[in-house]
Amino acid sequence: MPFSGLRASGTPDSAIPHRRPWAGAAIASAAGSIAIAVAAVRSAVVFPQVTDFVGVAATHQAQAAGIGCIYSRAVQLAGVHLVPGAVAPPAAAGIVWHFNEPPVLTVLAAPFSRLQLPVAVDLWEVVLFAALAACAFLLWRGRAGLPAWLMVAVVAALLLNEIANTDFSLAQNDPLLLLIALLGIEMLRRHLDVAAGILIGVVALKPQLVFLVVIALTIHQRWRIVAACAATIAAIGTVCVLMVGPSCGLQWLGSATQLGEFQIGIGLPGTIARWTMSTTAAELAFVALALAAVVLLVLIRTRVDTPVFVAIALALAVVIGLHTLAYEVLFLAPLGMVVAVSKPWIVIVTGWVFTLAQVIYPRGSDPFLATEVVPFVAVTLAVVFVVRRGAPRRLDQETAAMMRQQHDLVAAI
Numbered sequence: 001m002p003f004s005g006l007r008a009s010g011t012p013d014s015a016i017p018h019r020r021p022w023a024g025a026a027i028a029s030a031a032g033s034i035a036i037a038v039a040a041v042r043s044a045v046v047f048p049q050v051t052d053f054v055g056v057a058a059t060h061q062a063q064a065a066g067i068g069c070i071y072s073r074a075v076q077l078a079g080v081h082l083v084p085g086a087v088a089p090p091a092a093a094g095i096v097w098h099f100n101e102p103p104v105l106t107v108l109a110a111p112f113s114r115l116q117l118p119v120a121v122d123l124w125e126v127v128l129f130a131a132l133a134a135c136a137f138l139l140w141r142g143r144a145g146l147p148a149w150l151m152v153a154v155v156a157a158l159l160l161n162e163i164a165n166t167d168f169s170l171a172q173n174d175p176l177l178l179l180i181a182l183l184g185i186e187m188l189r190r191h192l193d194v195a196a197g198i199l200i201g202v203v204a205l206k207p208q209l210v211f212l213v214v215i216a217l218t219i220h221q222r223w224r225i226v227a228a229c230a231a232t233i234a235a236i237g238t239v240c241v242l243m244v245g246p247s248c249g250l251q252w253l254g255s256a257t258q259l260g261e262f263q264i265g266i267g268l269p270g271t272i273a274r275w276t277m278s279t280t281a282a283e284l285a286f287v288a289l290a291l292a293a294v295v296l297l298v299l300i301r302t303r304v305d306t307p308v309f310v311a312i313a314l315a316l317a318v319v320i321g322l323h324t325l326a327y328e329v330l331f332l333a334p335l336g337m338v339v340a341v342s343k344p345w346i347v348i349v350t351g352w353v354f355t356l357a358q359v360i361y362p363r364g365s366d367p368f369l370a371t372e373v374v375p376f377v378a379v380t381l382a383v384v385f386v387v388r389r390g391a392p393r394r395l396d397q398e399t400a401a402m403m404r405q406q407h408d409l410v411a412a413i
Contacts, residue, residue, distance in 0.1 A: 026153035029348050033156035036355065040168035041125050048121035049087055053109070053171035055097035057083045057120065060106040060113060069248035070103060071255045085116035100255040102205050103243045104236060108173060124171050131175035132159050138182040139333060144341045154340045157351025158333040162358035163266075163371055167327035177203050178330045181210075181314065185334055188225070188307045197228025200310075204233045208321040209314065209331055212290070216297050216313035220306050256323065266328065266372045267321035282322060289320035296383075303390040311335040312383055319376040329354065329375055339382050342389070350378050 044051050059070045062079030069075060073092035076099060080088035089095055099106075112120035136155045143151045167174050184199035200217075204210045217226050241249050255261075262273035262282045268289060273282035293316045301309070311334035318324050318331050340347040357370035 023147075023149045026150050026348070029153040029352070030156040033153075033160040033351065033355075036162055037160040037165050037168060040162075040165035041129075043169040044121055044125055044171045045118070048118045048171075050096050051121055051169075051171035052097050052099075053121050053124050054080070054083065054086055054117065055095075055099040056101075056106060056173075057109040057112065057117065058086065059099040060109040063103065063106055063243070064113070069251050070106070070244060071100060071248060071251045073098070083117055084114065085118060085120075098255065098261075100252060100261065102236070103240050103248075103252070105173065105205060108176075121171050125168065128168060128171070128173075128175045131179050134179050135159060135175060135182055135330075135333070138179075138186060139337050141186075142337050142341065146340070146344055150344050153348050154337070154344050157348045158336045158340075159330065161329070161351040162355035163326050163329045163375070164354070165327075166325075166358075167330065170327065172327050174327050174330050177206060177209070178333065181331065182334065185307050185310055188310060193222065193224035194228045197225040197230075198232050200225070201229040201232025201236070204229070205236065206328075208323050209317055209328065212293055212297070212313040212317040213310050215294055216309050217306070219297055219301050220309060222306060261323055264325065265321060265323050266326050266369075266375065267319055267324045268372060268376060269320070269322045270372060271368055286320065286322040293317075293320055300383075300387045300390075303387045308335075308338055308386060308390070311338055312386065315379045315382070319372070319379050326358075326371055332375065332379065335379065335382050335386070338386050343385070353378070 044053075048054070055076065058076050058079035060079070061082035062068070062075045063070050065079075065082060067075050067078050070079075073095060077088060077092040077095060080086050080095070109120075112123060115123070136159060139155050139158065140151060143154075146154070166172075180199050181203045184196050184203065187193075187196035187199060200210055200213055203213075214226060214229055217229070244252070257279065259273060259277065259279050259282075262270060262279060264270065265273070267286075269282040269286040272285040273279065276282070293313075296316070297309070297313060300312070304312070315332050315335040318328050321328075336347050336350070353374055354371075357374040360370055
């Protein structure tokens, strides 16, 4: 199903004749993206002990054993000793990772809990690739006439650029959440509001990713989606509290708001945290950026339909987030696909710019990182492009009204 919300004015890039040089360049680009993704997977396979998956597995084991609050470094260290094949450091300070996600995410490690760590990481990488393949399929559905050879390069640029590939090297879980987010956007296009709200609520397992999405849906007055999303978030929150208790839940909030956690963020507040060495300055910067993003959303609310509006909100959340990390550039894919419908080569080139930004990632005390400046510029330009070419939202409203009338008619029959 094509991405709605854009006019087909002008001659799109896809109108370029299928000359061999263009097809060859696209295929080479896709092959290169896949190659660097495989290299990232190899990093996790060769060095499974330093992946974030170890943290999830150790936290799961500590939780299952009832050792204590899972957000304590000492408890996480004790959990490492229970992971088959894991090599525990001599002290908690030597742990290279720090699990600070909602406690319900520890269940991801449960199916692998009896396996040796290297085998578990290998299988988890297969799960990640399968999730990204499903994401690629959903993006493919919005290609709007782009030739297959070109679409392969676009999808590879969006999902397999080197910044996003940190998800593979760290064995993280974002491809699963991206898949849920894309399914939520697909439900939006089909006007299945309750299903869309539930799926978006699940993505709120990482609240820094969807807080602007909920605001965007409120601005577009999609109340059923907002209600379903809020109910899902409340249910997940209740489960989390039941899993660890209120006091441990508060300890999670404390662990997730430390200066060190802000400093590794890919959002612009991360720059402020590194520059000022202050959590307060980073938090104030985040509030200011969030307010600016909300104002922007209000100003453009009539220019695009709800699915594109949500894609914009998701992308903005990544680049202004207080604790959005490198691999979360995956969530720029919905907005990137909107641009790719008419400008696929720009998206492909941008993917390689992302890869270059990761390669030249500065070391030392420099607070300005290419991996946050480049995505911010890319998102800004993409939003300007999409909004300037956007169709009036009333078309989306008319379609939704027609769908509701059809549903009412079927119910009456």
